[in-house]
Amino acid sequence: MTTPSSQPETLDGDAAAKPEKTHLRLGFVALSDAAPLVAAKVLEFxxxxxxxxxxxxxxxxxAVRDKLLSGELDAAHSLYGLVYGVQLGIGGPQADMAVLMVLNRNGQGITVSNALAQALKEHDSLKAALASLGRPPVFAQTFPxxxxxxxxxYWLAAQGVHPLRDIQSVVIPPPQMVDALAENKLDGFCAGExxxxxxEARRxxxxxxATSAIWPGHPEKVLACRRDFVAHHPNTARxxxxxxxxxxxWVDAREHRSEISNWLAKPDVLDVPRELIEPRLVGVYEGAQFAKPPLPVSFFDGGAVNYPRLSDGQWFLAQYRRWNLLRDGEGASDAAIAASINQTSLYREAAARCGVPIPEEMRVDVLIDGEAWGAFTA
Known part of the structure; x- marks a missing residue:
């Protein structure tokens, strides 16, 4: 993507803070929450x-994982859990990774097939609805x-459905999920907008x-890179x-979300009509029926979104242990793993230069099953 610059080309700070590398290749997957990367390029921030x-x-x-590891990408819009999985060598090559910041919270969803949606209306529980299908249900997610x-x-387990025994879980890239659902290859999927x-538009x-009903204010995408990139290019990373x-x-302003929807719709970004991007990007879920309105995707919220809080990373480690992806006692403590990945000192330096406040290090959230994170037991 190339666009005319709309920002002055002046370097802030002194000469000692000059970036070691000035041209950066940033990866992204076709999702609405790639909006900050698109805005950064369009407006040349x-x-x-x-x-x-x-x-x-x-x-x-x-592909994001592989190109980060090979050096074809300097950094990327990434699933939070992808970074932790690569760090731990779960389901792929191991490499030391870094979370530079959180890019957004909330904004994902679980969609079910029409047949399962009807079954949910007819039965008093998800478990009963799935059993009525008469075969093992198939759900897709985007990365192990x-x-x-x-x-x-977490959603399945909260309703008495064991995600390792009671369903078949498959990995499908987000842009391919709708076709798979329409072709009756899936009973549901979890993905971003x-x-x-x-x-829904294709019926x-x-x-x-919405995932905000599973964990209100949950962390989602992060800005990720290899840890040696930070070591070799600290000024660039900052x-x-x-x-x-x-x-x-910039993206967090409602009027700017409407504006960025035009850029997200372009063929080299999402290649999806603007009319299907903007509503949920601004928090409008027309036609969908929820027990309570979803929390909108949040990109900044005065800086509360972006701090790479260690407890957020530890939650993913707790889930890996819960689902036997990581055994108790393997490797360093969860706190040490999170502290090595999440670049909190670097973030604090960058935020101070931008006048962005740092939120509280710890927070307590109540998830869909009534468990408070901080009191979670696997």
Whole structure:
């Protein structure tokens, strides 16, 4: 993507803070929550920090992982759980990884087939509805250790459905999920927008639940890179966080979400009609019926979104242990793993330069099953 610069090309700070690398290749997957990366490029927020950004759309999260590891990408819009999975060597090559910042919270959904949606109306529980199908149900998520797998598993388990025994879980890239649902290959999927909205527009299924009902204010996508990138290019990494903080702040304004929807709709980004992107990006879920309105996707919220809180990372580790992806006692403590991945000191430096406040380090959230994170037991 190339667009004229709309920002002055002046480097902030002194010469000692000059980025070691000025041209960065950033990966993203076709999802509405890639909006901060698109805004950063369209408006060239990087220029005032000495950076030129090149956006590189990837077909899947596995491709994001592989290109980060090979060095073809410098950093990427990434599933929070992908970073932790690679760090632990779960389901793929191991490499030391870094979470530079959180890009958004909320904004994902679980969509079910029309047949399952009807069964849910006719039965008093998800477990009974799935049993009425007369065969093992098939659900798709986007990466084995990713956020969508964890939201799906948590939602199922909260309703008495064991995600490892009672369903078949498959991995499908987000843009391919609607076709699979329409072709009756799936009973449901968990993914980011706009694919839940697209499924409804194509009458392939119904959004059963927004992920904010599973964990209100949950962390979702992060800005990720290899840890050696931070070690070799600390000024660049800090400048990139400053750039993305500015982009997240810009996208968080409702009028700017409407504006960025035009860019997200373009063929080299989402290639989805704007009319299917904007409503859920601004928090409008037309036609979907929920017990309570979903919390909208949040990109900044005065800086409360973006701090890479260690407890958020530890939640994913707790889920890996719960689902036998990681055994108790393996490797370092969860606190030590999270502290090595989440670049809190770097983030604090970048946020201070942008005048972005740091939220509380710890927070307590109540999830769909009534468990409070902080008191979670696997």
């Amino acid at each position: 990087g220029h005032s920090h000495g950076l030129t950004l090149e956006l590189c759309r990837q077909p899947s999260w596995a 250790t990713g956020t969508h797998a964890m939201w799906l598993y 706009p694919w839940n909205a697209v499924a 392939a299924g119904r959004t059963a639940i 400048a990139l966080v400053q750039t993305m903080l500015e982009a997240c702040r």
